[in-house]
Amino acid sequence: MMGYAHSAAGISGSLALAAYLGYVSPEAYLLAAVAGALGGIAPDIDVKDQEEGAEVTDGSRPRLAVIGLIAIGLIEDRALNYGILATVTQTPRTALFGLIIFVILLLVGHCTAHRTFAHSLLFAVLTAGCIFAICPSMVAYYLVGFLLHLILDMLNNEYNHHGIWLLYPIKSGDGIALGLCRAGRTGNKVFYFIGIGMFIAFSALYITKFNSINDTVPLFVILAYVLVSFHFVRTQSESEQRHIMHINGEL
Numbered sequence: 410m411m412g413y414a415h416s417a418a419g420i421s422g423s424l425a426l427a428a429y430l431g432y433v434s435p436e437a438y439l440l441a442a443v444a445g446a447l448g449g450i451a452p453d454i455d456v457k458d459q460e461e462g463a464e465v466t467d468g469s470r471p472r473l474a475v476i477g478l479i480a481i482g483l484i485e486d487r488a489l490n491y492g493i494l495a496t497v498t499q500t501p502r503t504a505l506f507g508l509i510i511f512v513i514l515l516l517v518g519h520c521t522a523h524r525t526f527a528h529s530l531l532f533a534v535l536t537a538g539c540i541f542a543i544c545p546s547m548v549a550y551y552l553v554g555f556l557l558h559l560i561l562d563m564l565n566n567e568y569n570h571h572g573i574w575l576l577y578p579i580k581s582g583d584g585i586a587l588g589l590c591r592a593g594r595t596g597n598k599v600f601y602f603i604g605i606g607m608f609i610a611f612s613a614l615y616i617t618k619f620n621s622i623n624d625t626v627p628l629f630v631i632l633a634y635v636l637v638s639f640h641f642v643r644t645q646s647e648s649e650q651r652h653i654m655h656i657n658g659e660l
């Protein structure tokens with residue numbers, strides 16, 4: 410699966426969790442959307458643009474889209490006094506320590522081979538620990554996005570002759586690769602639209618629970634940003650994919 414499909418799945422999965430737990434406030438919507446997207450994209454920190462062969466092409470664009478979503482979340486939190494950043498700054502040393510280790514882990518993950526360390530339960534636990542240190546209320550949504558990423562990647566064909574080794578660095582066989590989908594192909598598109606469709610449906614559910622324009626407008630800003638930015642990332646990625654398939658003689 411491609412990064413934008415994973416982030417769409419992460420957002421919808423974390424909003425489903427928030428709704429299931431009864432958290433239907435504007436703050437919960439923002440937290441779930443941001444943390445779910447971050448968890449959804451985090452394992453693909455090991456994707457290198459144009460460097461690991463023709464199958465991997467969209468490393469940076471979905472990451473930038475998620476960084477933009479985080480920025481919108483921070484602005485909304487500050488402007489509307491949701492108090493999320495305020496809880497982070499209550500324990501500044503712990504949060505800063507978590508952030509530094511998180512960045513180091515991402516850098517290490519980026520240097521490792523695709524679908525190895527960054528696609529493991531070890532990486533999930535380590536990065537979730539950092540997210541917990543930064544903002545404890547984000548960690549469940551982050552993990553939902555991360556674990557959905559691993560599950561969707563298990564549906565793929567093998568990459569570089571192996572699948573997902575959940576217990577990496579322990580490698581059992583060739584890892585899990587069920588061979589039902591290929592990154593950037595039809596299965597990816599199907600899961601992307603399921604994720605986006607669920608995101609729109611959960612956004613509509615939240616809107617019905619809000620009773621003021623001050624709550625609804627920030628939700629629409631996040632919804633519109635995700636729909637537009639992910640659409641841009643997907644169309645760019647798909648045009649690259651068509652180019653690759655053309656080179657490979659598949660088109």
Ligand SMILES: [Zn+2]
Pocket residue numbers: 452453528558562
């Ligand atoms: Zn992946």
